[in-house]
Amino acid sequence: MMIELTNIEDTRKPVIGQILEELERKRKEAASSGNEEFANNCWRESEALKVNILYIEAFEKIKSKKYRDAWNDLERCEIDAASIERNSDSDYYTKSRCHFIEKQVSKWQSLYPYCVFASPGFKVGYYTCSICNHKVRPRSRCSHVKGKIYNGELCVHVAHDMEFLELSIVTKPVQKYSVMHDDETLDFSLINYLSDFLDNAFENWEAHWTRKSFPIERFSQVTPDSDCPCKSGKKFEECCINEKEISIPHVDFQFFKEISDDKAKVRFPY
Ligand SMILES: [Zn+2]
Ligand SMILES: [Zn+2]
Known part of the structure; x- marks a missing residue:
């Protein structure tokens, strides 16, 4: 069984809920009658469907500028897709679109301005296995x-x-949801710009990171005590203020469909 969902309306159809319930019923039934392979198949189908739904929901949230909520959903997609990958062959992983979702999630994450996270440390007394309680x-x-x-x-x-x-405060967290930033202070224009071009979550796109140099005159609005446009992390006055040109990070988005010229115009942030 393979259900192709594209947009949020698809995910809200009553039939989707019914399918998930049915899979859950069959999974329990197979498990109690010792039909392990069938029970595992039901788990896989159900999880893959849920990852597809969650990814579409994340995309919807990006579209409506709920970036933090989308971030959390994307992380959930990443974790759940990895679970499915560990428990299926590569053919199923591709066919269920989980492979595509995994790749897109990491691309979306790379466009987020988040870089500081909280990482809680715990001492654990002991662990038990969830299957046998050992x-x-x-x-x-x-x-x-x-x-x-x-x-x-x-x-x-x-x-x-x-x-x-x-x-601890870390830059590469184990769990990504513990973002330490206030979204109000961050720049989501890259994600906003990209999502404007996309009609649904399953359109493919690529982001190519490069640097581009611009004459210093283009940065006349940048005050000396603000962050340097080159993104070195230093103040403008301590960095590129006396250069002729400033090289700033630049991303080229590649789409696999026709984009009208006026829409595709490069936006210069300064
Ligand atoms: Zn066990
Ligand atoms: Zn600089």
Whole structure:
């Protein structure tokens, strides 16, 4: 069974809810009668459908400028698609569009201005296997592998006796939802610009990062104490203020459809 969803209206059709319920019913039934392969198939179908829905929802949120909510959905897509990849062959992963979603999610994430995250540190007393409840210790493991599905259920290690240790500020977080920025202060124009061109979540696009040099006169509005346009992180007055040209990060978007000329005009940020 393969359901092709394109836009948010598709995801809200009652039939989608019915399909998910049906898959869940069949998964439980197969699991209790010991039909592991069928139970795993139901899990896979259901998860892939949910990732498709979530990705479409994330795209909708980007379109309506709810960037933080979209960011959280994109991370969820990333995690869930990885789960599906671990538990299916590459043919299924492609066919269910999860591979496409995985690639798009990482491209969207690369356009976000977020760079500082909170990372909580915990001390964990012990873990148990979610499939058999075995207490996982270095020399005593059960036969289940974390991240694999067994009888239609994903194996996770459940943490017990957790103790909060610290909160670190990091740039490459394990979990991406703990963004430390206030969105009001950030520039989402790149994402906004791109999403204007796209009609649905499944249109392909590429972003090519380069640098482009512009004469210093173009930056006449930049005050000496603001951030340097070259994105070095230094103040303008301590960086490129006396240069003839400034080289700024530049992204070329590539679309796989016709774009009208006036729409495709390069926008210069200064
Ligand atoms: Zn186990
Ligand atoms: Zn500079």
